[in-house]
Structure formats: structure tokens, C-alpha cells
Amino acid sequence: MEIIQKYSSLAAPAMDDAGKAGRNAAAAPLDAAGEGMGAAGKTRFEATRDWHDALAKRRDAHLAVRNQVEKALGRAAGGVDDRHLGALCESLAGAALSQRLDQPREQAARGELANLSSRNIRSGENPADDLADAWKILADAIEASENGDLNDQATALDRYTKLYQSLSDILAKLGTWVRADDDNYMRVDFGSLKSALQNLLNEYRNPTQDQVIAGAPSGGITEKEAKAICDRLKLDPGQCCHRNTDGTYCVIPDMSQVEKMIEALPSGGNNEKISIASYNAWKAGFDSQMSRVEDALQTRGQRYSNCYSRFENFYKTVSAIIDSMANMARQCLQF
Structure with a gap:
């Protein structure tokens, strides 16, 4: 969680274990903040919103898999519990469907956001656009993210x-x-x-x-x-x-x-x-x-569970950064 530590001055409120606070809280503040900023800021915030939403959908699909893995293969199962293998296969099919439907959108938004964030633009159009350091931290988070490993582990498990x-x-x-x-x-x-x-x-x-x-x-x-x-x-x-x-x-x-x-x-x-x-x-x-x-x-x-844990940590990190950025932008608009 090095990124969060580096970003401690902008730390967002703690989220629940499911990590859904980031998904629900990010969209509304981003929309509100985007109304008052210039073209450059709006573009970046829209890309952030699209990427985070697609990422959240894939995360939810894999959370269902992780839960079934615990029932069918976890310590509580005491071995392989055949009774839960059908449900595990169904959840894996759901994750595979999410990959086909959501990952292209996630990758497109991810690439656009990484490109926009790496520019470190300080447009000066509006105080809310003056978030270059925050965008740089988000770009670092994107660059450090895993690309496809969770999906590959899910396929192998299936x-x-x-x-x-x-x-x-x-x-x-x-x-x-x-x-x-x-x-x-x-x-x-x-x-x-x-x-x-x-x-x-x-x-x-x-x-x-x-x-x-x-x-x-x-x-x-x-x-x-x-x-x-x-x-x-x-x-x-x-x-x-x-x-x-x-x-x-x-x-x-x-x-x-x-x-x-x-x-x-x-x-x-x-x-x-x-x-x-x-x-x-x-x-x-x-x-x-x-x-x-x-x-x-x-x-x-x-x-798979180990890989999911890394993905979940990444998702929570990004959610906290986005939430903090939205709060900063909203505060700037109040001046």
C-alpha cells in the first residue's frame, strides 16, 4: 500500500471490507466536481469514472468466485467439497462473461487515463484542474496494476x-x-x-x-x-x-x-x-x-485466492485515491 502511504495527506474515509464504498462514492463526487472544471479536468475525470466502473464490475464478478472458492476448496471445506463445485463453476462462468464484456471497456479507459494522467497538465482553467500530483499518483497506481493475471488464474481454476x-x-x-x-x-x-x-x-x-x-x-x-x-x-x-x-x-x-x-x-x-x-x-x-x-x-x-487478494488491494487503493481526488476537486470549487 505504498501509494496510499505516499498519499496519506489526501486519505479517504475508511471503506468496508467489500470495497464497495469506492465504487458508490466515486461516481457522484466525480460527476459533481466535473461540472465545475475545465475541459482537461472533465476529460480526466470522465476517463477515471469509466475505468473505475468497469474495474468495479470485474471485481464484483471475481468476489463471487472467491467466495465460492472458500466454500468448495477452502480450509472450512476440509478438502474438496463436491457439493459446492457446481456453484464454483457458475461463478467462474460469470467472471469469464465479465471479462468479455467489461474488460475491453476497462482497458480502453485505463489506457486513456494513464495517457492523460502522465501528462501532469496544470491547465489553469479552474482551481479544480490543479491536481497534477494526484493525477500522477493515480497514474503510478495504474502502471503498477496487474494486467490479466486474475483472469488467467480464474481460467486455470475453471x-x-x-x-x-x-x-x-x-x-x-x-x-x-x-x-x-x-x-x-x-x-x-x-x-x-x-x-x-x-x-x-x-x-x-x-x-x-x-x-x-x-x-x-x-x-x-x-x-x-x-x-x-x-x-x-x-x-x-x-x-x-x-x-x-x-x-x-x-x-x-x-x-x-x-x-x-x-x-x-x-x-x-x-x-x-x-x-x-x-x-x-x-x-x-x-x-x-x-x-x-x-x-x-x-x-x-x-x-487464485492469492491473486484476488492482490487485485482487491489494488482496487481499494484506486478507490481511495479517486475518492480523495474528487473531494479535493469539490473543495477547490468552493473557493
């Missing part, structure tokens, strides 16, 4: 959630593929289990856009770009950089645990007779692989 759900659906069928035979043996349809796992693996070897974290299944990104994204999102490039048939690349979830599940399956097809001891030994290894998939999902949830 893809890993869907992968986990697909595996959970397969596991739910395991009960229909296992039957008692006699006191010491069981009958298991390993062929059906292998087919289900192999079909899932094949889907990610030929991914659709809904399974891709970054890039595209066709006309995607370069290998260098894919590796850079893996590095930024803390993904294994050896497992997650996928080469498309056209020679481009995309980034997909790590499927190595699914591959190991398939490799560890006993040989044979359906209705295989296996001792209970052998079945329990196989099942323990299978469950261990599934636990690693669960751990990967929880890790993605934690990375």
Missing part, C-alpha cells in the same frame, strides 16, 4: 475444476463395476474403467476451447508463449504445453495423474476375478492418484 468433476463422475461409476465373487475374491470391470479414463485422456489430447487454459486448439500461441504462461501460472510446461495439429500450442491441465491411473490398472477386461487383498492394494494406489488431482485443484484455488 479447467482444473472441470477435470476433477470428470474424474469424480468416473469414480462414481466404480461401484457398478465392482462385485463380490466369494469370500476372498471380487469381480471388477477394469475394461470399463480403463475405457472411461482413456476417453477422458483422449479428450485432453485433442482439447476443445473449454478445456484450454490459454491459447487455442487451432491457431494457438507459440511454444515460447505457452511455456511463459506455464511459468507464470506455476504449471509444468512438460505436461501442460500441448502441441496442436497445426504446429501452434495451447496450455491444458496436467493429465499425468490420469495417465498413471491407466498405467496402474490390472491387465484384463471386464468381470476380472481378483483377490480382495490385490484389489485393496490397487485401490489404495488409485485413490492416491486421485488425491493428487484433488491437491492440484486446491493449489489452483489457493493461487
Whole structure:
């Protein structure tokens, strides 16, 4: 919060934890202050209002995701809580929609505001325009902001959630593929289990856009770009950089645990007779692989939450600066 400390003489009233005070308070003072200032000041304040409003909408969408992450993947859940995964996916879809609808407006206003603020114009048209230091601080805040990282983390979380759900659906069928035979043996349809796992693996070897974290299944990104994204999102490039048939690349979830599940399956097809001891030994290894998939999902949830916290701090910083600037402008107009 270095910017806030540097701007302590203009500190705004404390906002609530949700950070909504900035969104609600910024627009009205900006509109009121803008009525009494010159063309340069109005342009900057209008750009500020547009950018902050678009930023606030994206922030609200991701707040809904963060809340669902806590329910589905947080400490209170004690692991992955399947009951809340559907709601998590819905909130992630909402964040993705916000990205498509609000981020272009946010980026356009952000660029215009950064350009206007960096000029440090002291027009002299009106005392309210004489806020060059404040505009410079706002420009510094914009320059320090993250660009797209929260959206990328949300996409990665969404893809890993869907992968986990697909595996959970397969596991739910395991009960229909296992039957008692006699006191010491069981009958298991390993062929059906292998087919289900192999079909899932094949889907990610030929991914659709809904399974891709970054890039595209066709006309995607370069290998260098894919590796850079893996590095930024803390993904294994050896497992997650996928080469498309056209020679481009995309980034997909790590499927190595699914591959190991398939490799560890006993040989044979359906209705295989296996001792209970052998079945329990196989099942323990299978469950261990599934636990690693669960751990990967929880890790993605934690990375998303950490990224959201940084975004939230940035949003509160900007809201406080904007609110203080509007108060300054309003006070200047009273002279």
C-alpha cells in the first residue's frame, strides 16, 4: 500500500471490507466536481469514472468466485467439497462473461487515463484542474496494476475444476463395476474403467476451447508463449504445453495423474476375478492418484485466492485515491 502511504495527506474515509464504498462514492463526487472544471479536468475525470466502473464490475464478478472458492476448496471445506463445485463453476462462468464484456471497456479507459494522467497538465482553467500530483499518483497506481493475471488464474481454476468433476463422475461409476465373487475374491470391470479414463485422456489430447487454459486448439500461441504462461501460472510446461495439429500450442491441465491411473490398472477386461487383498492394494494406489488431482485443484484455488487478494488491494487503493481526488476537486470549487 505504498501509494496510499505516499498519499496519506489526501486519505479517504475508511471503506468496508467489500470495497464497495469506492465504487458508490466515486461516481457522484466525480460527476459533481466535473461540472465545475475545465475541459482537461472533465476529460480526466470522465476517463477515471469509466475505468473505475468497469474495474468495479470485474471485481464484483471475481468476489463471487472467491467466495465460492472458500466454500468448495477452502480450509472450512476440509478438502474438496463436491457439493459446492457446481456453484464454483457458475461463478467462474460469470467472471469469464465479465471479462468479455467489461474488460475491453476497462482497458480502453485505463489506457486513456494513464495517457492523460502522465501528462501532469496544470491547465489553469479552474482551481479544480490543479491536481497534477494526484493525477500522477493515480497514474503510478495504474502502471503498477496487474494486467490479466486474475483472469488467467480464474481460467486455470475453471479447467482444473472441470477435470476433477470428470474424474469424480468416473469414480462414481466404480461401484457398478465392482462385485463380490466369494469370500476372498471380487469381480471388477477394469475394461470399463480403463475405457472411461482413456476417453477422458483422449479428450485432453485433442482439447476443445473449454478445456484450454490459454491459447487455442487451432491457431494457438507459440511454444515460447505457452511455456511463459506455464511459468507464470506455476504449471509444468512438460505436461501442460500441448502441441496442436497445426504446429501452434495451447496450455491444458496436467493429465499425468490420469495417465498413471491407466498405467496402474490390472491387465484384463471386464468381470476380472481378483483377490480382495490385490484389489485393496490397487485401490489404495488409485485413490492416491486421485488425491493428487484433488491437491492440484486446491493449489489452483489457493493461487487464485492469492491473486484476488492482490487485485482487491489494488482496487481499494484506486478507490481511495479517486475518492480523495474528487473531494479535493469539490473543495477547490468552493473557493
